[in-house]
Amino acid sequence: MDATQSKNLLEFINQDEFMxxxxxxxVPSAVLVNKDVLEKIFLWFLPKVICRKVIWTLASPILExxxxxxxxxxIIGRYTEVVSRLKxxxxxxxxMDEVFDYDxxxxxxxxxxxxxxxxxxxxxxxxxxxxxxxxxxxxxxxxCLRVVQFxxxxxxxxxxxxxxxxxxxxxxxxxxLPALEKPMWLRSDNWMQFATKPLATDLEHVxxxxxxxxxxxxxxxxxxxxxxxxxxxxxxxxxxxSLGQGSFNWAAQEKRDMETRHGRINKEASSTLQGPRTxxxxxxxxxxxxxxxxxxxxxxTDELNDIAFAFSQTLVSIDFHSASLEIFDPSRSIxxxxxxxxxxxxxxxxxIGDAGRIVVDRALFTHCPNATHVEINDGTEEYHxxxxxxxxxxxxPNLRNLCLRGWSALTFHPATLSSLTNLDxxxxxxxxxxxxxxxxxxxxxEELNRSYGIAxxxxxxxxxxxxxxxxxxxxxPMMEITRPHWSWDWHLPHLQSLHLTSEFAYRFEFRMLMGxxxxxxxxxxxxxxEKQHPRVITQADLFTSSSSSSSNTDSNNDxxxxxxxxxxxxxxxxxxxxxxxxxxxxxxxxxxxxxxxNFTENGWGGITVRGVVRTIRPRVGGFTKLIxxxxxxxxxxxxxxxxxxxxxGIDSERMSGFRIFxxxxxxxxxxxxxxxxxxxxxxx
Numbered sequence: 001m002d003a004t005q006s007k008n009l010l011e012f013i014n015q016d017e018f019m020x021x022x023x024x025x026x027v028p029s030a031v032l033v034n035k036d037v038l039e040k041i042f043l044w045f046l047p048k049v050i051c052r053k054v055i056w057t058l059a060s061p062i063l064e065x066x067x068x069x070x071x072x073x074x075i076i077g078r079y080t081e082v083v084s085r086l087k088x089x090x091x092x093x094x095x096m097d098e099v100f101d102y103d104x105x106x107x108x109x110x111x112x113x114x115x116x117x118x119x120x121x122x123x124x125x126x127x128x129x130x131x132x133x134x135x136x137x138x139x140x141x142x143x144c145l146r147v148v149q150f151x152x153x154x155x156x157x158x159x160x161x162x163x164x165x166x167x168x169x170x171x172x173x174x175x176x177l178p179a180l181e182k183p184m185w186l187r188s189d190n191w192m193q194f195a196t197k198p199l200a201t202d203l204e205h206v207x208x209x210x211x212x213x214x215x216x217x218x219x220x221x222x223x224x225x226x227x228x229x230x231x232x233x234x235x236x237x238x239x240x241x242s243l244g245q246g247s248f249n250w251a252a253q254e255k256r257d258m259e260t261r262h263g264r265i266n267k268e269a270s271s272t273l274q275g276p277r278t279x280x281x282x283x284x285x286x287x288x289x290x291x292x293x294x295x296x297x298x299x300x301t302d303e304l305n306d307i308a309f310a311f312s313q314t315l316v317s318i319d320f321h322s323a324s325l326e327i328f329d330p331s332r333s334i335x336x337x338x339x340x341x342x343x344x345x346x347x348x349x350x351x352i353g354d355a356g357r358i359v360v361d362r363a364l365f366t367h368c369p370n371a372t373h374v375e376i377n378d379g380t381e382e383y384h385x386x387x388x389x390x391x392x393x394x395x396x397p398n399l400r401n402l403c404l405r406g407w408s409a410l411t412f413h414p415a416t417l418s419s420l421t422n423l424d425x426x427x428x429x430x431x432x433x434x435x436x437x438x439x440x441x442x443x444x445x446e447e448l449n450r451s452y453g454i455a456x457x458x459x460x461x462x463x464x465x466x467x468x469x470x471x472x473x474x475x476x477p478m479m480e481i482t483r484p485h486w487s488w489d490w491h492l493p494h495l496q497s498l499h500l501t502s503e504f505a506y507r508f509e510f511r512m513l514m515g516x517x518x519x520x521x522x523x524x525x526x527x528x529x530e531k532q533h534p535r536v537i538t539q540a541d542l543f544t545s546s547s548s549s550s551s552n553t554d555s556n557n558d559x560x561x562x563x564x565x566x567x568x569x570x571x572x573x574x575x576x577x578x579x580x581x582x583x584x585x586x587x588x589x590x591x592x593x594x595x596x597x598n599f600t601e602n603g604w605g606g607i608t609v610r611g612v613v614r615t616i617r618p619r620v621g622g623f624t625k626l627i628x629x630x631x632x633x634x635x636x637x638x639x640x641x642x643x644x645x646x647x648x649g650i651d652s653e654r655m656s657g658f659r660i661f662x663x664x665x666x667x668x669x670x671x672x673x674x675x676x677x678x679x680x681x682x683x684x
Contacts, residue, residue: 048074048097067091073165074098076129083136091147092134096163098126127169134173146181148173149189167217171196187211195221203231210239210292219243219296236289241296242303249302251310254285286311289345292319295355299323300334308340308367317348322355328379329356337361346371353378357407365394365416372398378406381430382441385451390484395419403427409504417490424494429501437525437575437602440502442533448503451483491515501525505576506533510592511544513566520568526576527603534605537580542587569593575602582611589615600627602667609633613642617678625665632666632674644676 052072059069063085070093071079079086137145152164170192179197185208186194194201195218209232212218219241222228226243229235230250288311293304304320322334334353337360346368351358358378368374374396393415400422404412409428417423431438442448488509495516500508505526513519526533543561572593578601580588585607589596599616601607609630616623633639639646644664665673 048072051095052097064088069093070095071133072097073126073130076126076133080129080133080136083133084140086137087141087144089137089141089145091149092145093149093151094130094165095151096165099163123166127166130165131169131172134176138176143178146178147190148177148193167192167214185209188213191218192221198222198225198228201228201231203228204233206232207234208237209235210237212240215241215294215296223297233286235286238288238290239292241294242298242300244298245301245303247303248306248310251286252306255310255312258285285314287314289314290317291315292317292321294321295323304336305339308337308343312341312343314345315343316345318346319348319350320352322353322358322378324354328354330380330382332356333359334378335359335361337364337367340364340367342367342369344370348373350375351377351408353406360391360408360411362389362391362411364391365396365413366392369395370398371396373401374399375401375403376405376408377403378408380406380410383407383410383430383443385443385447386482388451388483393484397421399423401425405429405431413484414486415484417492420490420492422494423492425497425499426492426495427497427499428504429499430503431501431525437527437573438501439529440505440525440527440576442503442506442526442528445533448506452485453482488512489515493517495519497521497523499523506535510541510564513564513569513592514544514562516566518568519566521571522566522569522573524574524576524578526578528576531577531603534577534579537578537584537588539584539587542584542592564592566593568595570595571598572596573600573602574604575600577603577605579605581606582608582614585611586615590619595622597623598625599623600625602627602629604629610642613644613678617643627665627667627673629667632676639676643678646674646676 052075055070055072056075056078059066060082063082064087066086067088068091069086069089072095074097134145134148150165150170174193174196177193177196179200179202180190180194182202182205183190183194184205186206187208188211191212223243226247227250229243229247288307291304291307291311293300293307300320300322304318308315308318320336332355334356336351336358340361340363347370349368349371350373351360352375356378357380358376360376365374388410391411391413393413396416397419399420401424402420403425404427406429409430412428420426431440443451486507488511490512492515496518498516498519498521500523502525505524508524513522526535543563545561572589589599596619607630609628609632612626612628612630616626633642633644664676664678666676667673
């Protein structure tokens with residue numbers, strides 16, 4: 001703002017109108033003498049003042065002709081004086097351009113003579129004037145006004161909170177209006193008017209129901225009249241809190257009646273072979289395509305299962321979210337998938353259980369043959385293997401993203417992976433979200449092996465870890481197998497990101513990577529608090545059996561084997577007690593991951609800083625990130641020998657002798673990082 005504009009602005013600010021307004025909304029005296037703050041307050045008011053003046057200037061000459069009008073709440077009195085001229089007005093939007101209280105954060109702004117009012121009295125006066133304007137218009141022109149909407153003041157700033165017309169005032173106005181006239185949607189700007197006369201509203205043309213806030217008010221007003229849903233015969237998208245058990249019984253019954261008429265009861269298998277049903281077969285049913293259901297005041301029971309059955313031929317996306325609680329309740333099970341039939345158009349399935357364990361029906365995945373995104377999450381961490389009942393294997397050739405966390409990860413059937421030839425992202429986990437390397441729960445090794453029918457032969461002593469590598473395990477046919485075998489030999493040609501935690505990381509076999517030529521990100525976390533689940537990595541883990549020779553074949557082995565090479569992997573993060581010596585580490589990072597540039601280890605055993613530096617140094621120019629949980633160098637002599645120097649200890653004159661990247665970060669017990677830089681052109 002130039003000097004002339006600033007001068008003019010200050011002159012306007014000093015006028016009585018603006019200063020009286022500031023005092024009326026309780027701006028403290030210390031602010032009233034602060035020209036910089038006053039200027040900011042005025043610049044917030046300015047567009048609102050301009051807006052109300054422009055609208056009034058344009059509207060006042062033609063009030064008799066207007067059918068739709070935006071009214072600034074700040075000058076509602078002006079419109080009340082001319083309400084008799086608005087004889088054709090059918091639609092009003094009240095714009096809340098008024099504020100009633102200063103909300104500056106600095107306590108010292110208020111002096112002993114200042115008033116810290118709530119602005120409630122002024123707000124009540126304005127809201128009453130708003131209500132009376134509508135009452136008077138309806139009295140004068142009964143049946144003319146059909147729609148009233150409300151817009152809040154806009155985003156919060158440093159001085160005022162966003163203000164809006166209170167719900168009580170809105171509801172009082174909506175009760176004066178007739179029912180909505182053939183709405184095409186129910187959302188935040190019209191649902192209250194609908195809720196005042198839910199059964200008198202013609203909902204046949206409603207295609208979208210979403211953004212119904214505030215949620216509690218919606219639930220309280222509509223829950224007693226939830227049969228309105230059956231009247232939404234054109235409904236395509238539904239996003240709302242669940243209205244309780246039985247809310248969609250009507251839809252399931254309509255579907256059963258349709259099946260009866262077409263002689264298709266209990267013929268799901270044959271109909272699947274015939275492909276999607278014709279439009280004639282489904283005519284008359286609601287064409288719901290997208291549903292997002294949130295648990296609210298009542299626990300979920302049959303709502304989603306009824307939806308999946310009733311709208312099986314049209315559903316494209318299903319989202320379910322249990323009530324959001326800070327504490328996960330493992331004793332609560334939310335059962336989903338019962339009674340589902342094939343959903344041939346379904347692309348997205350997301351079931352999120354923050355409040356309880358998501359237990360899906362064994363056949364759930366078989367009902368979603370064309371899904372491209374599946375996400376099933378809950379907070380399950382600890383469990384007993386004997387409680388796990390695996391799902392049935394399914395063919396999902398179009399699936400691109402599979403994210404399972406909690407109970408769904410444990411019950412997932414690994415044979416399904418054989419069909420996922422288009423998979424891009426795979427996440428199977430039983431740890432909490434939002435933490436880089438959270439502590440995992442893994443059942444005792446004996447229990448875990450027994451659940452897979454594998455003999456337990458791991459011996460852990462205090463002196464040394466002497467477990468046999470997990471790779472190459474074979475089920476023991478003499479033992480009872482309660483869970484399906486993970487073969488780790490799937491061909492996933494498009495997989496780019498693989499994230500496994502807990503028992504899935506512990507049992508992971510690197511030979512799986514041979515079937516993942518496009519893999520770029522690999523995250524394995526088996527970090528446990530007790531450190532009772534070690535994995536020893538030997539040279540045998542770096543190779544896989546091969547019946548044909550190749551450039552990667554190791555001819556020194558008795559049995560022909562092929563080196564595992566993941567040519568596109570760039571990010572590797574492995575947490576837990578992975579044990580290998582420096583020689584294996586060198587082959588592991590150098591040959592298995594030739595394009596690696598981002599590496600994090602957390603909790604490893606057997607390797608040394610010297611071994612890591614020797615392995616990384618030839619590729620230091622290509623690395624961007626290296627994080628180690630190993631002890632950082634203990635002396636300047638050791639750092640000098642390794643060619644590592646504290647990042648903050650290198651002056652600008654010596655920077656030319658050091659690699660800018662990578663920074664080597666050593667994590668300490670407090671989760672903080674100490675950074676070092678490589679000195680270039682040193683031998684390992």
